[in-house]
Every structure is written in structure tokens, then in C-alpha cells.
Amino acid sequence: MIQESSNGSKRMSTVELKRLPSFDFKAGGKETSSVDCAVCLENFKMGDKCRANCRHSFHVRCIDSLLLKTPVCPLCRIDKIVREEK
Numbered sequence: 001m002i003q004e005s006s007n008g009s010k011r012m013s014t015v016e017l018k019r020l021p022s023f024d025f026k027a028g029g030k031e032t033s034s035v036d037c038a039v040c041l042e043n044f045k046m047g048d049k050c051r052a053n054c055r056h057s058f059h060v061r062c063i064d065s066l067l068l069k070t071p072v073c074p075l076c077r078i079d080k081i082v083r084e085e086k
């Protein structure tokens with residue numbers, strides 16, 4: 001059973017976004033990596049804030065603006081990036 005939130009909205013607030021897990025990218029000693037952000041297609045650099053709840057990785061600043069509109073991964077479109085926390 002999936003319960004909708006009381007206001008019926010699937011949109012995320014910035015407060016909810018801040019609760020999503022993120023991490024600082026570490027490229028194993030290298031300055032950059034071969035891993036790209038799937039939104040802006042730039043390589044991740046040391047210290048970049050990233051999110052990766054599915055097999056895709058994003059800059060926090062890139063994915064957050066998308067998640068505010070649609071709370072799913074824009075690539076795999078499954079509702080995996082958002083975890084219901086009650």
C-alpha cells in the first residue's frame with residue numbers, strides 16, 4: 001500500500017531535499033574522475049557534493065533543481081532516489 005501525503009502532492013520541498021543522502025566525491029587521489037554528472041555531463045571533481053541513490057550520479061546542485069519538479073531520477077525514471085521517511 002502506498003499512501004499519498006496528506007496534501008496529495010508529489011513535489012518535494014527543499015527541506016526534503018536536504019534530507020536526501022549526499023556525499024563528497026573522492027576520486028581516489030586524482031583531481032578528476034571518469035564519472036560524469038548525468039545532468040551537466042561534467043566530470044566530478046574532488047569535493048563535489050554528489051547524490052547517487054540509483055546507478056546514476058549527479059551533482060547535488062544539478063539534481064536538486066530537477067528533483068524539486070519531479071522527484072525521480074531523470075534517467076531511470078524510477079522512484080528510487082526518494083525514500084519515504086515517516
Ligand SMILES: [Zn+2]
Binds near residue numbers: 038059
Ligand atoms: Zn552536474
Ligand SMILES: [Zn+2]
Binds near residue numbers: 054076077
Ligand atoms: Zn537513475
